[in-house]
Amino acid sequence: MTTLVLIRHGQTDWNVEGRWQGQADPSLNEYGRQQARRLAEEQLVLGLDALYSSDLRRATQTAEFISDALGLSIVPEPRLREINLGVWQGVLSDEIQAQYPHEFQRWHETPLAVKPPGGEDIPTLAARVLKATNEIIARHPEQRVAIVAHEFPIAVIICRSMDLGLEHLRSIIPATGTAKEVTVTSPLK
Numbered sequence: 001m002t003t004l005v006l007i008r009h010g011q012t013d014w015n016v017e018g019r020w021q022g023q024a025d026p027s028l029n030e031y032g033r034q035q036a037r038r039l040a041e042e043q044l045v046l047g048l049d050a051l052y053s054s055d056l057r058r059a060t061q062t063a064e065f066i067s068d069a070l071g072l073s074i075v076p077e078p079r080l081r082e083i084n085l086g087v088w089q090g091v092l093s094d095e096i097q098a099q100y101p102h103e104f105q106r107w108h109e110t111p112l113a114v115k116p117p118g119g120e121d122i123p124t125l126a127a128r129v130l131k132a133t134n135e136i137i138a139r140h141p142e143q144r145v146a147i148v149a150h151e152f153p154i155a156v157i158i159c160r161s162m163d164l165g166l167e168h169l170r171s172i173i174p175a176t177g178t179a180k181e182v183t184v185t186s187p188l189k
Helices: 013-017 030-046 057-070 093-099 101-109 122-139 151-161 166-171
Strands: 002-008 050-053 074-076 144-149 179-184
Touching (some): 002 030, 002 057, 030 057, 093 101, 144 151
Parallel strands (some): 050 144
Antiparallel strands (some): 002 179
């Protein structure tokens, strides 16, 4: 049994503006840094055995607060990156809807069957995230491990830990600067 503490990075200005981040690399804003400090305090009380993070700046910056508080090294894991949104990265929702109305509609109605132009689809994201997560679980049996990542990777892990299909992703997306614990007893599928 491994306990995964799934931490979504703190807020960025792009979160506030409604820009689609994907694998673009904005920094935390001041509120995001406050969220990261709070998360670090929570994990200091509860303790961790290991700390993994997406290599994107907003996740790494969040993980650094936790690392400093607990004295743990951050293990960077690029497979925990957010979904690649291709040409939609850095663009506002209204602009995406205006420029790509058909794809935008399909993304909301049948997200598993579409990918943003130049990006990746959700099944591809899920495969890479689950492979990384299962390796982490195998390395840390009977331990409490933090994974600092993004909305879609965390939602994938939660869905699969609950034996839910990926069509439930959107209903499970965590808010920025929050943590969710899941306990796993076997590899996620």
